[in-house]
């Protein structure tokens with residue numbers, strides 16, 4: 001029966017995609033596998049360098065910059081039990097200010113310590129909740145109380161002055 | 176175990192160590208224990224020459 005299909009295989013090749021040029025590209029032997037592992041070790045080594053560099057920088061004290069105190073809000077605008085989002089210290093560092101009582105304010109950087117989702121304040125329950133995997137944080141200390149996060153939220157020191165709340169600095173964890 | 180796979184086994188072990196050290200390093204960074212970051216970053220770096228040495232030693236290993 002005549003067919004317009006050409007059923008001949010033009011040449012024998014060991015790849016299915018036609019854009020792989022190297023011979024035996026799809027074969028992986030023991031030596032090739034070992035080379036890959038050595039390469040992976042190299043990648044790990046190189047990618048450790050920036051972490052080391054930043055850590056060294058912090059150790060040398062170049063990291064604790066003083067940020068200008070930043071006004072968050074006026075006291076009169078934040079009712080007791082309410083929360084307000086703001087940015088501190090940078091413009092992309094989300095933070096959350098919560099007024100717990102007449103005089104008591106707490107503020108945290110609210111990127112969840114699990115996978116950085118924004119943590120929000122649930123007034124009725126009196127705790128901070130992460131929507132992504134239901135991590136919960138204690139509002140007084142920032143310590144995780146439930147869910148996947150293990151590290152406390154970094155606390156931001158605040159002060160009240162002339163009827164306004166200011167963010168002073170991000171507290172360090174006590175080692 | 177057949178001698179042929181000692182290199183593969185060792186390199187797999189190094190790979191595992193890399194993963195563990197990296198995980199540790201990143202977490203210690205966020206915990207602000209910067210000395211530990213340096214330690215684990217350093218370990219990650221020394222694993223590379225070890226892996227290279229292992230490869231050179233064992234690539235011609237016969238069964």
Ligand code: FES
Nearest residue numbers: 112114115130135
């Ligand atoms: S990102 Fe917050 S619990 Fe996973």
